[in-house]
Amino acid sequence: MVKLTLYGLDASPPVRAVKLTLAALNLPYEYVNVNIVAREQLSSAYLEKNPQHTVPTLEDDGHFIWDSHAIIAYLVSKYADTDSLYPKDLLQRAVVDQRMHFESGVVFANGIRSIIKPVVFFGQSKMPKERYDAIIEIYDFVETFLKGQDYIAGNQMTIADFSLVSSVASLEAFVDLDVVKYPRISGWIKRLEQLPYYEEANGKGARQLVAIVKQTNFTFET
Structure with a gap:
């Protein structure tokens, strides 16, 4: 069973790019809001996941990926049934x-x-x-x-x-x-x-x- 967690906040465009991709792939995931005004992204727990302390961060089975472009390419490459969203050509x-x-x-x-x-x-x-x-x-x-x-x-x-x-x-x-x-x-x-x-x-x-x-x-x- 797929176990994905997305860390981010809705106002962030890169986070929304990942949310669009997850929705297109119909992938279930847990969404953890990161309060960047309160500097939650600088907490020791978050820095262990992403030392660059950016959003979004994706957790997939204990592995952490950040940068929205890397994340959405990864998601489609791993979970899509076809290559229409990210062509192999x-x-x-x-x-x-x-x-x-x-x-x-x-x-x-x-x-x-x-x-x-x-x-x-x-x-x-x-x-x-x-x-x-x-x-x-x-x-x-x-x-x-x-x-x-x-x-x-x-x-x-x-x-x-x-x-x-x-x-x-x-x-x-x-x-x-x-x-x-x-x-x-x-x-x-x-x-x-x-x-x-x-x-x-x-x-x-x-x-x-x-x-x-x-x-x-x-x-x-x-």
């Missing part, structure tokens, strides 16, 4: 991997973490315009990636969609998505919202993050 897989690297290195690093850390944790009230420009650039890239296809890495849903939508849906905490300028992104998000597990796995957590950030009333410099 090397060219198709390379596109999926590229999109996930784009999420980690550009969307999350430049678009989310670079604002969340100073605004939410250090109370910074103004952010440089370059941070705004970085989010617009992300939207532009994602809109381009979706040209001529329904999903972020092609015409079938993959774990790259779970990774990207968890972060792209969270960007509205900083810059609202212009549905006229970005119709492909809007359509893609709506397509994923039709998944029976989307709201529980990603929708409510994305709204939590948006609410947390909006409460700070931060602004971008002009």
Whole structure:
């Protein structure tokens, strides 16, 4: 019997990417909330599981894996009945991997973490315009990636969609998505919202993050 435990919090986009994957695979798991404001991730018990003290962390039969991209690739590789979510074809897989690297290195690093850390944790009230420009650039890239296809890495849903939508849906905490300028992104998000597990796995957590950030009333410099 599968024994999985996911450590995280719903407001975290990477945690939500894992929740989407677990739901798509219909895998049961225990969910342990990690209160990062109370610095539970720095407890000795958590550091034994993940010395990098990040969320999410997945426990599978006493083994610990962190980084959402590593986790979702692992889950599909081990537990999926087919390779549709993470194709074995090397060219198709390379596109999926590229999109996930784009999420980690550009969307999350430049678009989310670079604002969340100073605004939410250090109370910074103004952010440089370059941070705004970085989010617009992300939207532009994602809109381009979706040209001529329904999903972020092609015409079938993959774990790259779970990774990207968890972060792209969270960007509205900083810059609202212009549905006229970005119709492909809007359509893609709506397509994923039709998944029976989307709201529980990603929708409510994305709204939590948006609410947390909006409460700070931060602004971008002009």
